[in-house]
Amino acid sequence: MIDVKFLRENIEALKTALANRGSDIDLDAVLQLDGRRRELVHETEQLRAEQNRANEEIARLKKNKEDAVPAIAAMKEVSARVKEMDERVREADAALRDQMLIIPNMPDARVPIGPDASANRLERQWGTPPQFDFEVRDHVDLGTRLGILDFEAGAKLSGARFTVLKGAGARLERALISLMLDTHISEHGYTEVLPPFMVLGASMEGAGQLPKFAEEAFSLKGRDLWMVPTAEVPLTNLHRDEILEAGSLPIRYAAYTPCFRSEAGSYGKDTRGMLRQHQFDKVELYKFTTPEQSWDELESLVRNAETILQKLGIAYQVVTLSTGDMGFCSAKTYDIEVWLPGQNTYREISSCSNCTDFQARRANIRFRRDKKPEFVHTLNGSGLAVGRTLIAVLENYQQADGSVVVPEALRPYMSGVERIEPAS
RNA sequence: GGAGAGGUGGCCGAGUGGUUGAAGGCGGCGGCCUCGAAAGCCGUUGUACGGCUUGCCGUACCGGGGGUUCGAAUCCCCCCCUCUCCGCCA
Numbered sequence: 001m002i003d004v005k006f007l008r009e010n011i012e013a014l015k016t017a018l019a020n021r022g023s024d025i026d027l028d029a030v031l032q033l034d035g036r037r038r039e040l041v042h043e044t045e046q047l048r049a050e051q052n053r054a055n056e057e058i059a060r061l062k063k064n065k066e067d068a069v070p071a072i073a074a075m076k077e078v079s080a081r082v083k084e085m086d087e088r089v090r091e092a093d094a095a096l097r098d099q100m101l102i103i104p105n106m107p108d109a110r111v112p113i114g115p116d117a118s119a120n121r122l123e124r125q126w127g128t129p130p131q132f133d134f135e136v137r138d139h140v141d142l143g144t145r146l147g148i149l150d151f152e153a154g155a156k157l158s159g160a161r162f163t164v165l166k167g168a169g170a171r172l173e174r175a176l177i178s179l180m181l182d183t184h185i186s187e188h189g190y191t192e193v194l195p196p197f198m199v200l201g202a203s204m205e206g207a208g209q210l211p212k213f214a215e216e217a218f219s220l221k222g223r224d225l226w227m228v229p230t231a232e233v234p235l236t237n238l239h240r241d242e243i244l245e246a247g248s249l250p251i252r253y254a255a256y257t258p259c260f261r262s263e264a265g266s267y268g269k270d271t272r273g274m275l276r277q278h279q280f281d282k283v284e285l286y287k288f289t290t291p292e293q294s295w296d297e298l299e300s301l302v303r304n305a306e307t308i309l310q311k312l313g314i315a316y317q318v319v320t321l322s323t324g325d326m327g328f329c330s331a332k333t334y335d336i337e338v339w340l341p342g343q344n345t346y347r348e349i350s351s352c353s354n355c356t357d358f359q360a361r362r363a364n365i366r367f368r369r370d371k372k373p374e375f376v377h378t379l380n381g382s383g384l385a386v387g388r389t390l391i392a393v394l395e396n397y398q399q400a401d402g403s404v405v406v407p408e409a410l411r412p413y414m415s416g417v418e419r420i421e422p423a424s
Numbered sequence: 425g426g427a428g429a430g431g432u433g434g435c436c437g438a439g440u441g442g443u444u445g446a447a448g449g450c451g452g453c454g455g456c457c458u459c460g461a462a463a464g465c466c467g468u469u470g471u472a473c474g475g476c477u478u479g480c481c482g483u484a485c486c487g488g489g490g491g492u493u494c495g496a497a498u499c500c501c502c503c504c505c506u507c508u509c510c511g512c513c514a
Binding site for chain 2: 038041042044045046048049051052054055056058059060062063068071072073074075076078079243373
């Protein structure tokens, strides 16, 4: 959430920022709602002050056994007016809040301005896409021939956008999760967390998923429970409504969870294979920092995620998302794009964002270093999306005979298996 | 799912509907004492919003939401959560 005070004082800067993002929110209308709310609150508070003074007087009269009846009668009217004003304040509050909740974060000044992904800025590339002297297969062909990915079974059990992993495929997925978690925990200083996979609506709102993106998520019938679209949601809310010790920052968490997304806005996109699923595994990295630390921590966050692809020996590139391509909560986002031979291009495998104080304000997460508590900064990043990493391994390590060599970094997690071959 | 108990400040814990933002204790901070520390003593100690003379003033907050009342931590209703026992279950 944007600070209302900031909106009042910097409305022009905010308008420009939102225009760059392609947002069509009417900030002048929001400002009016805010002004109206403040007027009503002020008026109500003055009435209440009058009421409180009179109540003290009534208490004094009664204590001295004097006649309090006229005073009480006089206050009846004030009391009714207060009640009426309360209702109006509630309405004004709700109207303002509804608007504030759908205003996205301000992009950082260093973010390239542009309408969409075409304006993203390439930061660096690592590794070289492999050359093959045979006809390249994509993960669908490879996985089906090897008997480790079963798309028909996925469809039978759950419909479109679900896949069943079997045998070495299931194990490979599990090996990737372990490699990622172990790396981040042992080498990068993150604390492992295994959160609930369902959360309350309040948690979704704190992380910025609600109210705006309700159609993108799955929820449980008749209950206020939502399937997590990313571990970012439970991790953000781990410290909701808390005041953290300055000395405890930065706090770094790594969590494996499945992620559930309806992909409502992407019909017809990536329908082949398991690139875009309703359920996928992800290891998420999350940080709570001071405002001063957050930009450095964003850099190390991306580097931490990159480490996994380096260990796997798979080529990738890092891009900075343009203002038009960024997520709702983010002030700056790096995407890591992995080389997929089956598509002959780089595809997103990680998204690392500094949300500055945007989520912290929504979820009310603060820290104290002096007298006044301040909002923390929050950062999140995939480290990495496991399903897409599995695709990358299959496609980059494929052999002419359709088998797949297991990258060395994964072998300890696969009982030393060096190659996945068709089950005979 | 059934029965019972309970949710008050950083923590513990009082609280007859009327100077209760809330006794007392612990913890924290400042000071006295001390060579230093402990103990002891004294003082202090929440958050948010708003106003102005920037230090004060006002308002709200005792799990959440409604209600009764001139006035609610205190009375009534609904909901949530925690604990104990039973049932069920991985």
